[in-house]
Amino acid sequence: MxxxxxxxxxxxxxxxxxxxxxxxxxxxxLAKSFxxxxxxxxxxxxxxxxxxxxxxxxxxxxxFVHTVLDNHHQxxxxxxxxxxxxxxxxxxxxxxPDSQMNSLxxxxxxxxxxxxxxxxxxGMRVRIVNxxxxxxxxxxxxxxxxxxxxxxxxxxxxxxVSVELSAEDVEPISL
Numbered sequence: 001m002x003x004x005x006x007x008x009x010x011x012x013x014x015x016x017x018x019x020x021x022x023x024x025x026x027x028x029x030l031a032k033s034f035x036x037x038x039x040x041x042x043x044x045x046x047x048x049x050x051x052x053x054x055x056x057x058x059x060x061x062x063x064f065v066h067t068v069l070d071n072h073h074q075x076x077x078x079x080x081x082x083x084x085x086x087x088x089x090x091x092x093x094x095x096x097p098d099s100q101m102n103s104l105x106x107x108x109x110x111x112x113x114x115x116x117x118x119x120x121x122x123g124m125r126v127r128i129v130n131x132x133x134x135x136x137x138x139x140x141x142x143x144x145x146x147x148x149x150x151x152x153x154x155x156x157x158x159x160x161v162s163v164e165l166s167a168e169d170v171e172p173i174s175l
Contacts, residue, residue: 011095
């Protein structure tokens with residue numbers, strides 16, 4: 001049995017958009033009063049005779065919407081030009097866990113250089129215990145000398161982003 005809308009709380013949902021239309025979809029969803037997140041990083045691009053820094057989506061084809069996803073909001077999102085679908089299970093839209101979104105938002109606000117990685121589901125789950133990224137959780141993919149590379153994965157879209165930090169700043173998460 002589904003909960004009445006008044007008892008439902010907002011959650012983050014991954015939206016699959018037409019590739020290279022993410023910015024337009026983001027703007028259109030904002031215009032419809034949705035809280036959205038389009039994670040982007042700066043990359044160098046070759047333009048004819050010069051190189052230029054441009055903003056590109058970290059997860060090509062994906063953006064995130066924070067809403068109570070009742071039928072009305074689902075239809076409103078799906079009718080937005082450029083939206084292909086809401087990431088879902090066979091039966092219903094699949095919310096992105098808050099812990100993953102909070103970690104992603106914290107990483108995006110950080111000044112360290114982010115790099116993208118293919119989806120990873122192996123490795124030790126760790127939590128950052130010191131510094132500005134305190135509380136972020138992810139997967140430790142490499143520990144070399146004093147540095148550790150932490151990957152924050154968004155499971156339902158099978159994408160991830162990483163940051164390098166001191167190995168002393170992470171601790172294993174006990175299950």
